[in-house]
Amino acid sequence: MVTAMKARLPLIVQDKLVAQAKGIESVELIEVRDEEYFLDGPIIKSIAVVDFDPATSTVLPGVPFDPPTTEDGWGEYRAASTNALDSPSFINVNAFATVLLTKRMFEEPDVLGREVKWAFDGPQLFVVPRAGAWANAYYERDSRSLQLFYFPSVRRSDRLIFTALSRDIVAHETAHAVLDGIAPDLYDAITPQSLALHEAVADLSAFMMATRSEVLCEAILNAVQGDLTKYTALSSIAEEYASEQGEDRPLRNLFNDATLDPSKGGSPVDRSNPHELGTVLSGAMYSVFLRMYKAATTEVGVSSYSGSPARYEKALFLASQRLKRVMFRALDYLPPGDVSFADYGRAMIASDQKFYPNHEETREWIRDEFLERAIVSDRSSLRVAVNPGGEDLETMARSDWTAYRFANERRDWLGLPSGPFEVKPRLIVKKKYYHKDENKTVRELIFKIGWDVCEDNDIGAEFPKSRRLTVGMTMVFGFDDNRLHTILRTDHKDLQDEQVEQKKDRDSTLRWMAAKGLLLPFRVYQEYSPLFNTRAYADSTIEMMHIKGTGRMLHMSGGFR
Amino acid sequence: MTSPLTVRVYGVRFGDAILITVPDLDRDGEEVERRILIDVGNVGIGEGGADFMFSEVLEDVRGQLDGRNLDLYVLTHEHLDHAQGLLYAEEHGIEIRADHAWLPASTEDGYYTKHEDARKKQLAMRRSYDLIKKHFAAKENPAWLEAMLLNNDYRSTAKCIEHIKRNVANDVAYIHRDYDIGPHNPFQETRFDIWAPEENTAVYYKGLRSVADPHDRTQEGAGLQQPSDLLPPSGVDADAFYNLVNIRKNGYLSNLLMIDQAGNDSSIVFSMEWRGRTLLFTGDAGQLSWEMMNRPDIGKIREVDFLKVSHHGSVTGIPSIEILDALLSPGAVNQKKEAVVSTYPGTYGGIPAESLLKERVESRCKLSYVDKGKVADGKFIDIEFPPLHTP
Numbered sequence A: 001m002v003t004a005m006k007a008r009l010p011l012i013v014q015d016k017l018v019a020q021a022k023g024i025e026s027v028e029l030i031e032v033r034d035e036e037y038f039l040d041g042p043i044i045k046s047i048a049v050v051d052f053d054p055a056t057s058t059v060l061p062g063v064p065f066d067p068p069t070t071e072d073g074w075g076e077y078r079a080a081s082t083n084a085l086d087s088p089s090f091i092n093v094n095a096f097a098t099v100l101l102t103k104r105m106f107e108e109p110d111v112l113g114r115e116v117k118w119a120f121d122g123p124q125l126f127v128v129p130r131a132g133a134w135a136n137a138y139y140e141r142d143s144r145s146l147q148l149f150y151f152p153s154v155r156r157s158d159r160l161i162f163t164a165l166s167r168d169i170v171a172h173e174t175a176h177a178v179l180d181g182i183a184p185d186l187y188d189a190i191t192p193q194s195l196a197l198h199e200a201v202a203d204l205s206a207f208m209m210a211t212r213s214e215v216l217c218e219a220i221l222n223a224v225q226g227d228l229t230k231y232t233a234l235s236s237i238a239e240e241y242a243s244e245q246g247e248d249r250p251l252r253n254l255f256n257d258a259t260l261d262p263s264k265g266g267s268p269v270d271r272s273n274p275h276e277l278g279t280v281l282s283g284a285m286y287s288v289f290l291r292m293y294k295a296a297t298t299e300v301g302v303s304s305y306s307g308s309p310a311r312y313e314k315a316l317f318l319a320s321q322r323l324k325r326v327m328f329r330a331l332d333y334l335p336p337g338d339v340s341f342a343d344y345g346r347a348m349i350a351s352d353q354k355f356y357p358n359h360e361e362t363r364e365w366i367r368d369e370f371l372e373r374a375i376v377s378d379r380s381s382l383r384v385a386v387n388p389g390g391e392d393l394e395t396m397a398r399s400d401w402t403a404y405r406f407a408n409e410r411r412d413w414l415g416l417p418s419g420p421f422e423v424k425p426r427l428i429v430k431k432k433y434y435h436k437d438e439n440k441t442v443r444e445l446i447f448k449i450g451w452d453v454c455e456d457n458d459i460g461a462e463f464p465k466s467r468r469l470t471v472g473m474t475m476v477f478g479f480d481d482n483r484l485h486t487i488l489r490t491d492h493k494d495l496q497d498e499q500v501e502q503k504k505d506r507d508s509t510l511r512w513m514a515a516k517g518l519l520l521p522f523r524v525y526q527e528y529s530p531l532f533n534t535r536a537y538a539d540s541t542i543e544m545m546h547i548k549g550t551g552r553m554l555h556m557s558g559g560f561r
Numbered sequence B: 001m002t003s004p005l006t007v008r009v010y011g012v013r014f015g016d017a018i019l020i021t022v023p024d025l026d027r028d029g030e031e032v033e034r035r036i037l038i039d040v041g042n043v044g045i046g047e048g049g050a051d052f053m054f055s056e057v058l059e060d061v062r063g064q065l066d067g068r069n070l071d072l073y074v075l076t077h078e079h080l081d082h083a084q085g086l087l088y089a090e091e092h093g094i095e096i097r098a099d100h101a102w103l104p105a106s107t108e109d110g111y112y113t114k115h116e117d118a119r120k121k122q123l124a125m126r127r128s129y130d131l132i133k134k135h136f137a138a139k140e141n142p143a144w145l146e147a148m149l150l151n152n153d154y155r156s157t158a159k160c161i162e163h164i165k166r167n168v169a170n171d172v173a174y175i176h177r178d179y180d181i182g183p184h185n186p187f188q189e190t191r192f193d194i195w196a197p198e199e200n201t202a203v204y205y206k207g208l209r210s211v212a213d214p215h216d217r218t219q220e221g222a223g224l225q226q227p228s229d230l231l232p233p234s235g236v237d238a239d240a241f242y243n244l245v246n247i248r249k250n251g252y253l254s255n256l257l258m259i260d261q262a263g264n265d266s267s268i269v270f271s272m273e274w275r276g277r278t279l280l281f282t283g284d285a286g287q288l289s290w291e292m293m294n295r296p297d298i299g300k301i302r303e304v305d306f307l308k309v310s311h312h313g314s315v316t317g318i319p320s321i322e323i324l325d326a327l328l329s330p331g332a333v334n335q336k337k338e339a340v341v342s343t344y345p346g347t348y349g350g351i352p353a354e355s356l357l358k359e360r361v362e363s364r365c366k367l368s369y370v371d372k373g374k375v376a377d378g379k380f381i382d383i384e385f386p387p388l389h390t391p
Helices: A016-022 A088-107 A167-182 A184-188 A192-211 A214-224 A239-243 A274-300 A309-333 A341-355 A361-372 A393-398 A400-409 A496-515 A522-528 A550-558 B053-065 B085-091 B116-136 B143-151 B154-168 B238-249 B251-265 B287-293 B321-327 B354-362
Strands: A007-012 A027-032 A047-049 A075-077 A125-128 A137-140 A145-148 A150-152 A160-162 A427-433 A440-456 A466-478 A483-489 A519-521 A536-539 A546-548 B005-010 B015-025 B031-042 B070-074 B098-104 B169-175 B191-196 B269-274 B277-281 B306-308 B334-342 B365-370 B380-385
Touching: A007 A088, A027 A088, A047 A088, A088 A125, A088 A145, A088 A167, A088 A192, A088 A309, A125 B238, A137 A167, A145 A167, A167 A184, A167 A192, A167 A239, A167 A309, A184 A192, A184 A466, A184 A550, A192 A214, A192 A274, A192 A309, A192 A341, A192 A496, A192 A550, A214 A309, A274 A309, A274 A341, A274 A361, A309 A341, A309 A361, A309 A427, A341 A361, A341 A440, A341 A466, A341 A483, A393 A400, A393 A440, A466 A546, A496 A519, B005 B053, B005 B277, B005 B306, B005 B334, B005 B365, B015 B053, B015 B269, B015 B334, B031 B053, B031 B085, B053 B085, B085 B154, B098 B154, B116 B143, B116 B251, B143 B251, B154 B169, B191 B287, B251 B287, B321 B354, B334 B354, B334 B380, B354 B365, B365 B380
Parallel strands: A007 A075, A047 A125, A125 A145, A519 A536, B031 B070, B070 B098, B098 B169, B277 B306, B306 B334, B334 B365
Antiparallel strands: A007 A027, A137 A145, A150 A160, A427 A440, A440 A466, A466 A483, A536 A546, B005 B015, B005 B380, B015 B031, B191 B269, B269 B277
């Protein structure tokens, strides 16, 4: 099989509906460099498209790859022409390109600064672009795959809508896979905000991927004359998917005023429903983006839109890059176990604070939005502990024993439990920090410790009276000064109100899941097994409930929602 | 006061057979007894599907009728454990006839011409069922799987339904929630309300995972694109690839469960209002159907005096806590309210869900079990409801 280092790939701009509405080209070409190889499929080292024939389930031959004919040329997949977007070959290449671009966005030097590692053993994420007839798409850790389904349009029943052709949907599902690799405990989380965090990050990733289409950004800015403080195709998620199911609005809108406490204004959400709950966080971050955009327009010196559209485009680019950094870099800082929106907020503030200590603006905007939407009750809740101290970081990164000893000798100081705790594999990251005054590369050691706590489980007589909850802490050390810079933790003894709220939300979600039959007592689950593959179950063999599979269940039971 | 309304639930193992005797009025205002028979069948295979008791059950029904026709026969849905009995009776010389019959709307000739989306989904389900059946053929399958396969065998069920449509009733109505039962309702005094199903049963069909048999060359499109069969593509880890294929194959079970659920969710669910009493008959309505009935724009869920527990006491048949609170009573057991579950443990995996029945139903009302050891084959229990007011 021929290999190549770089390729040009066709990619749907957003989805066909948006393209038609905006009167823009449906497809753009993207250039991908620095892959070890491209194979028919498309297949690369980290992603493999496997096209099962919907009629027979046989594996169809991959889309052939034409290697470059000159040393400096570009390879291309022999996909059908862009006039045949529903052809299997185009669907395969489009899904691949979207997954690859989304993954690469996270890997950029100013985000994670490293190659994404999947949550499962093995290097490749499978992408199944025609997984079956269903208005759904999901990431599934067990099969190491993105399953992208298709469904008949309600407008024209002879037309199939392929979720693999939606940039929003594929980017959203890819983000689930990426996040699962970074924070695997969230897959089995029981705190609604933990599950909602997955949804919000996935939606925000879809938004970020939309901002990467110059064609789309230009069309949108033109349509709103540079004023993004209104509903646009950038802020809407999965328009075509919703529309082709007969809905008159997109699946989710990031330009929203969703709040956890509507008594102070804003739109209420069902706090026990992770999909709905996620809009509070994604709405908050979209609002931060709008502030960044406004600041960037001033920075680049815009006047009227007609006079300087390119400057608005530059401002949009700058704002989206800044949002990307602050949102996604913080994912490495998330402590193990269940996390809340406030934990994520603290992670964002910690990562931003460390490298831009004198630029408080972004952190203030995050605090404003989190307060406005009642994610926190006061600004001090987003305070982050900084505790310097000299350590041998290289040894701690390499040796499990040294890392364990470091934590064990400081149980009290770190606030670890007297019982067992788990030292997670340490991570050395190298990230770029851009600023108008200086750009620098920073090397950090990220050290996470997780442990289980027990809490009351008042969700019904058929379930045990107590349940297990994983909590944890993240320590961030800097190699430049050999010091511990940040400690983030989820067992906040000093934030009792937050803890009580989270517990209440967990109870409420688990009751909702039990009432819907989505959460089953282990005995019932066992009797039905393996039929109940869309449900989570409560393993109560030691009279302590431990729930597994919530993230997967939410995706398989409700469609792409 | 007049005679009570009687709900007679027969022991037919894993199935349903319910005879309701209702004191009603005739056109002259004189009290008469009318009878409704709901379903009759069982799963047709294994211990829970033994057929011998149907003769005794239907002889009892005939005895109750004393030479008359049933006033109404209701087939709740197209599953063998509800539809099989009348054809069995006919084949064994026991003729049961009704003045009226209510069948699910989807059994009407021409239904799938009218509802194109339901047709497509039904076609996909049937295609999927055939593949599932083929996949599990000649294998040693657990009893519950064999039962589920037979129960969902659309060819066997079609024969039973044809018999009911053509031979059992003088008047056949094809029922859905918005259907006007007026001319097809033989009762003068008793009021019926149809809670489910929706006319377009497509709403009950979820997606199917593609699990077509790679060796089946009769499938549409097979062979045309020279498939490379199930060899891992070049550049893909073989173990990971076969793991993916195996998880997709598990889709056979998921699909079978989905087909089963769609059939259950298409059940006719109806309430009867009689002299201050409300009785609810649910067929095998599952989670999706309950959710539909509880939707604000449909708003069917309300307090009842009697609940026939759906789907033999399965996890999906037992309504949510919210719905049960509305149907029965929240908190303490209400001794005036009754429920019955007809079931046969060990037939379908996890049915009955005993802990859920105790927690959710027995905690709210008096629950009678018609199952192994409690009601002998072919026998019955009677649950009586004295009227709360005179006609």
